[in-house]
Amino acid sequence: MPPVNLKRLAQELNLSIATVSRALQDSHEVSAQTKERVKALADALGYQPNAYASSLRRNISKTIGVVIPEVNNHFFSLAINGIEEVARQNGYHVLIYLTHDDYEREVDITQYLTGGRVDGLLMSVASGSQDFGHLQKLYASKPAIVFFDRVCDALNTANVTTNDYESGYLATKHLLEAGCRHIAHLLLSGNLSIGRMRMQGYQAALQEHGLPFDETLVLTGYGDDEQNTELITDLLRSRPEIDGIFASVERLAISSYQACHNLGLAIPETIKIIGFSNLGVASLLAPALTTITQPAYEIGKEAARILLRAIEKKKPILPSQSLTLKSELFARKSTARG
Amino acid sequence: MPPVNLKRLAQELNLSIATVSRALQDSHEVSAQTKERVKALADALGYQPNAYASSLRRNISKTIGVVIPEVNNHFFSLAINGIEEVARQNGYHVLIYLTHDDYEREVDITQYLTGGRVDGLLMSVASGSQDFGHLQKLYASKPAIVFFDRVCDALNTANVTTNDYESGYLATKHLLEAGCRHIAHLLLSGNLSIGRMRMQGYQAALQEHGLPFDETLVLTGYGDDEQNTELITDLLRSRPEIDGIFASVERLAISSYQACHNLGLAIPETIKIIGFSNLGVASLLAPALTTITQPAYEIGKEAARILLRAIEKKKPILPSQSLTLKSELFARKSTARG
C-alpha cells in the first residue's frame, strides 16, 4: 500500500505532481474539471499533506509555541483555552512548554525553539528569571513573540497584561472603604513585574487615605501552600490589629482563609480578605472571598490574535500593539439562605 | 547574513555537509578533532538544526499530540503536567488540542493529525462521542495512540485509567458506613465509560448493604454549574430524606455543597458529601468535603511513558500494556480551631 502523497495522486490521475498540488490549493490556473477530479480522489484516499515537507519548503510551520510557568492554575489554563481557540480558527497548531517557574528550564526551552520550529511564541516569564539573555537570543533568531501577564520589558515587543497597578489600588481602597485600617499584603517571592505593580497600587491607596506603609505587614510567601498558611497564621497571631488582607495571588488568599479558619477569626466580620482569583476557588468558599478576576481567556485570545496577525502579515510586532485588559472586582456574593 | 545550516558550517570548515552532520550526531566514524572543530563553530554561530527537514527525512517528528476535552480542569491540567514532563525528558515536543467535549471538533482535530505531524497521540475522548469512525481512521493512519481516563474501547490499544468501579463502590460504602441510607448520585450527561463504572460501583455498594437502587435519586447534570446547583437544590428540597451525596465529578460536588448551603443543611451533620476531586476545590472548602482523588499527574506520566516507549521501539501498543492506577479517598480534614 503506497503512501498517499502528491506523487501517488498524480500517478493515479495521469497528471503531474505540480498540477495536483495546484489543484489542491485552488489555483486559478487549473481547470475546474481537473480540480474536481483531483479533490475527489484526494478525499477518497484521505490525502493529508505532509506538514513537514510543506513547512520545509515554505519556511512556515503554522505552529506557535506557548511557554508558561504551569498549567495547573486557573489563569494559565483559561489563557491556553483562549490561545487554542484563536489558533485553531486560523489553522495554527499549538506547542506547549512548562517552565515550572524555573529559570534553567526556561533557558532550555527557549533554545529548542530557536530552530524554526514555531512561527511565533506566546510567553509568560518564569518568576525566577532575572537575566534575559536567553530571551534576547531567541528574539534575535526570528520568531514573533508576544508576552502576556508576566512580561519582559527587555524585549521590544508587545505585551498583553491587566491593569495590575490599578487593581492593587482598587482592592486596597475597597478594604479601606469597608473600614479596614491595618491591611496586610501578601505576595509571592520573585521579582515579577506583576507583583511590583500590585504592591504599588496597594501603597498608593494607603497613602491616599493618609495611612503609613508598614513593611512589617507585607508577607512574602513561597511555593508551598501549607507553609504559607503557617506564615500567615503566625502573622495574624502576632498582629491582632490586622483587619484586612490583600492577597496578590489566589493561593495566598486561600491560605489566608484557612489561617483565619484555624484561628477562629470570622470572615468578613473580623478580617476582610480580598484576593486575585480567576474563576477559581476563592469565590466558591463559604463565606466567599471578594475577588479580583483577570480576564484570562480574553488575554489569551488577544495575545494570540496579535501574534497571528503579525505572522500572517510578516510584520514585526511593535510595543505600541500592547494591550491592557481590565480586571474585575467581585464583591462577595451574599450567601443566600433559605 | 547567510542562514546557519549544515551547508554554511561545511563551507566555513572546508568539510562536506555529510561530515558536519555526522560530527554533530557524535557518529563514531568522525575523528575527535573534526568533531571538536565542527561543534565549536556550531556553538559559535548558534546553529540549530531545522526540525522540519530532519522530520521529513527521517519520518519522525519527535512530537506527540495531546487531545483532551479541556484544560481548565484540575484533572487534565495535572495530567498535562505529567505528560509534558516525560516528553521533555525524552526530547519530545507536545502539541495540544482541546475538544471542549464536542464531537465535531474531535473529528476535525483527528483529521489534522492524520498528516504525520505527530509520532503519537494521548487522548481522552469527548463525552459527546458515540461514533468512533474518526478514531478508527486515525488509528489506521499510523500514529501510536494511548487513551487515558476517558477511553475508547473500540480501538485495540492501551488505556491508562483509574479504578472507577472500585472508587464508586468505596465512596458509596464510605457513606453507608457513616450511617447514610438515602444516597443521591450525581453524574454528568454523556455516556462516558467513567460515569458508567462509577455508577456501577455505587449500585454494587447499595446492593451489598441490602438497599434498593432508586433511580429517582440519580441526577444527571449538565455543563452549567449554576443550573446544576438549582437542580440539586430542587432534589434536596423535594427529597428531605436524602442524607448523603456521591458526586461523580468535582463540579457536582461543589454544586452540592452550595445547594446545601442555600438550604441551610449542615455538612456533614445533616448531609454527607463525597465527590471526585483532583487537588482542586473540594478539599479547600469549609467544611471540607471528603474526596476521591485520582493520581492525575501519574496518569499523565504513565500514559506518556507507554506511548514514547512504543514509538522509540517502533512496536505497536498492545492492550495488555494498559494500566489501572488507584484513586485515593481522603476523609475530610478535621477543621482544627484554635
Place this chain on the structure above:
DNA sequence: CTGTTAGCGCCTTCAT
C-alpha cells in the same frame, strides 16, 4: 575517516 549522491514531500519558477 571523509565525500558523493540520492532522495524525504512539497512548492514554485520557467517553459510549453
Place this chain on the structure above:
DNA sequence: ATGAAGGCGCTAACAG
C-alpha cells in the same frame, strides 16, 4: 492549462 526541473535542510547508503 499543464509539465519538467530544482531545491528547502537534512540524513543515509554507498564509495573510496
